[in-house]
Amino acid sequence: MRTNFTPSQLTDPHLAEAERSLRTCVHCGICTATCPTYVLLGDERDGPRGRIVMIQHMLEENATPTAETVLHIDRCLSCLACRTACPSSVDYARLVDTARVHIQTRYRRPIGDRLLRWLIAKVMTRPGLVRIGLALAPLGRVLPGRLSAMARLGAKAKRRAAAAPPPMVGAAHRRIALMPGCVQAALAPGIDEAMARVLARRDIALVPLAGAGCCGSLVHHLGRGEEARAFARRAIRAFEASGCDGVLITATGCSAHLKDLAHLFVDEPAWAPRAASFAAKALDPLELVEARGTAPRRLRVAWQAPCSLQNALKLADKGRKLLAGCGYEVADIPEGHLCCGSAGSYSILQPEIADALRARKLGNIAGLAPDIVATANIGCLHHLSGPGAPPIVHWAELVDWADGGGAEPCRLR
Numbered sequence: 001m002r003t004n005f006t007p008s009q010l011t012d013p014h015l016a017e018a019e020r021s022l023r024t025c026v027h028c029g030i031c032t033a034t035c036p037t038y039v040l041l042g043d044e045r046d047g048p049r050g051r052i053v054m055i056q057h058m059l060e061e062n063a064t065p066t067a068e069t070v071l072h073i074d075r076c077l078s079c080l081a082c083r084t085a086c087p088s089s090v091d092y093a094r095l096v097d098t099a100r101v102h103i104q105t106r107y108r109r110p111i112g113d114r115l116l117r118w119l120i121a122k123v124m125t126r127p128g129l130v131r132i133g134l135a136l137a138p139l140g141r142v143l144p145g146r147l148s149a150m151a152r153l154g155a156k157a158k159r160r161a162a163a164a165p166p167p168m169v170g171a172a173h174r175r176i177a178l179m180p181g182c183v184q185a186a187l188a189p190g191i192d193e194a195m196a197r198v199l200a201r202r203d204i205a206l207v208p209l210a211g212a213g214c215c216g217s218l219v220h221h222l223g224r225g226e227e228a229r230a231f232a233r234r235a236i237r238a239f240e241a242s243g244c245d246g247v248l249i250t251a252t253g254c255s256a257h258l259k260d261l262a263h264l265f266v267d268e269p270a271w272a273p274r275a276a277s278f279a280a281k282a283l284d285p286l287e288l289v290e291a292r293g294t295a296p297r298r299l300r301v302a303w304q305a306p307c308s309l310q311n312a313l314k315l316a317d318k319g320r321k322l323l324a325g326c327g328y329e330v331a332d333i334p335e336g337h338l339c340c341g342s343a344g345s346y347s348i349l350q351p352e353i354a355d356a357l358r359a360r361k362l363g364n365i366a367g368l369a370p371d372i373v374a375t376a377n378i379g380c381l382h383h384l385s386g387p388g389a390p391p392i393v394h395w396a397e398l399v400d401w402a403d404g405g406g407a408e409p410c411r412l413r
């Protein structure tokens with residue numbers, strides 16, 4: 001595709017990255033059928049090809065975006081199914097990320113929208129504030145519109161007590177730092193506890209990364225670039241001081257963000273190499289865990305591979321094989337490439353589309369008649385849980401149980 005950026009625009013490294021992706025697109029439309037919002041809404045402007053055209057015009061003109069452009073880009077889930085489908089290797093992530101920062105800095109949203117986005121950025125990135133929000137969740141019934149959706153998110157939460165402390169690891173083969181994260185630490189601390197036990201049995205010590213906080217993925221997808229970089233710098237400093245061999249987080253949306261951290265700093269020479277070094281040490285836990293050949297657990301498990309696992313980390317098959325290796329009967333969910341609608345804060349900002357995608361995913365799951373659903377991301381787990389859903393757990397909780405520890409997964413949620 002031809003582009004018309006000026007030489008001066010292309011001195012901005014973020015714009016230069018976006019321009020390279022735009023030039024790669026040949027407008028074939030192969031990506032369109034894989035896009036969840038196009039599948040639901042049937043509008044070219046809600047598919048990747050239409051969005052790419054709008055993003056190009058917006059960035060080239062360097063002008064305030066129109067409300068129409070913002071509407072259709074806001075509806076994008078950043079699931080990256082389009083990137084996986086694209087035969088020309090268009091890096092759609094670079095395009096939509098740059099577009100979101102452009103919108104955040106140039107477009108004045110209605111006051112309610114600005115307030116909601118500010119609340120998401122300030123509350124959901126801090127576990128202490130999330131816990132306060134959970135306590136206020138019953139207010140959800142009296143709050144208007146999308147604030148109600150945010151409160152309902154909290155009302156669904158059921159904090160579980162720890163099943164058992166992680167076993168002590170003696171002379172561990174490896175020491176891996178554990179990012180504390182944000183929402184998951186408040187909603188489901190048992191996931192990190194299960195992961196610590198699973199890794200300890202494999203001679204890997206999971207060490208809490210003191211000084212780090214949220215990975216910053218949530219604000220990154222809101223276009224709040226400086227806040228995302230602040231969270232990233234904090235994590236990088238903490239990891240550099242930790243002396244650990246690697247760093248992980250137990251939600252795949254966050255794992256994918258950590259592995260892609262270098263892109264946040266393409267215009268900051270002082271931080272770019274540090275971010276690249278951090279990203280090179282970032283691991284998804286699926287890269288560390290193998291099945292131990294335990295006895296079959298006689299549970300039929302629907303494997304809900306999050307979009308981040310499929311389209312960014314490319315580890316969806318590893319997760320399915322791990323569960324099968326642990327003795328579970330694993331079933332793949334039809335239309336597995338379609339996002340469940342969680343997508344970070346998307347279920348709060350776009351509740352109608354998110355609810356429609358949830359209903360479609362649960363319908364596909366119901367057809368499998370599973371005992372339980374396994375996933376790898378707190379967002380999907382929490383969004384899919386609730387009315388009409390079977391029990392949903394993180395894969396680490398199933399592996400923990402197969403190893404002989406933890407609580408029986410069907411009783412967890």
Ligand code: SF4
Pocket residue numbers: 024025026027028029030031032048049082085086087088089090
């Ligand atoms: S992003 Fe890829 S698949 Fe989609 S229209 Fe462009 S070249 Fe075709």
Ligand code: SF4
Pocket residue numbers: 034035036037038046047048051075076077078079080081082083092
């Ligand atoms: S990231 Fe997902 S929702 Fe956005 S255009 Fe691509 S396929 Fe569609």
